[in-house]
Amino acid sequence: MLLIYCPYCKEERPEIEFRHAGEAHIARPTDIKAISDEDFEGFFFIRSNPKGIAFERWRHVHGCGRFFNAVRDTVSDKIIMTYEAGKPRPSDEEIQARLKELAL
């Protein structure tokens, strides 16, 4: 079982309390009626699904109930860091520094 650090509960909690909630940092178009079908398709359906570092939304559904974001390596399934919803995507340097810290 994975232990996931919840940025709101400020501690690691068992994976079973959490639920994955798709890719993070997808901004809804401000005027959704004005965009083309292709742009809507891109916003609504197309996900990056990278091999390696992925930015994801997670929800501590059986805990504090809050959504937050996580940086996860899809190859090793290690969660590198988590941060509160609404915070900007961490920079490559921050991720590299954290990877070094975790000795991954």
Next chain:
Amino acid sequence: MADIQAASPQYPLDGMVAGSALVQITPAAPASRLALRARPDAIAPLSKALAVKLPQEPKTSAQGTAAKTKGRRALWLGPDEWLVIDESGADLMAACQGAGGTFSAVDVSNRNTAIIVSGPAAEAVISAGCPQDLSLKAFAVGACARTLLGKTEVVLLREEADVFRVECWRSFSAYAFAFLAEALRDPMV
């Protein structure tokens, strides 16, 4: 005008009892409960109105200290969410009526029911179905958390070193009680 009908509370665990030499599992007394969501500006007025300081640290609870509100507890569930429990029959909705700030209060007295698990093996019994670390170091007296017990979501509160309060939804309570009673057969207990 439509007639307003008040649903009468049900106590599905009435009379149920389980236990061994090391642990007792009993239904808790009926209580008033409040599900509170509050913006930061409402925390101080609500704490005053309910006479219990709403805790702001994760996994902590606070207890009323005034004579009238002794035993009233406020449990931190999320950054803007609390569960308030009072066993004295107080009207919590009336208490927070008109408190300042932006908040929502829902009376969930009869949505929830609670099971008290007490005795030296209480921790082991709950650990049979709860994924959290319940050792005293990680889950101190007064600690509380919404978590899982078997297949149900519960709110766990450690009232004393070997007394746990398991708050669960009323319709799941028979399952939760049976799960705990079954856990007595665990060799750890």
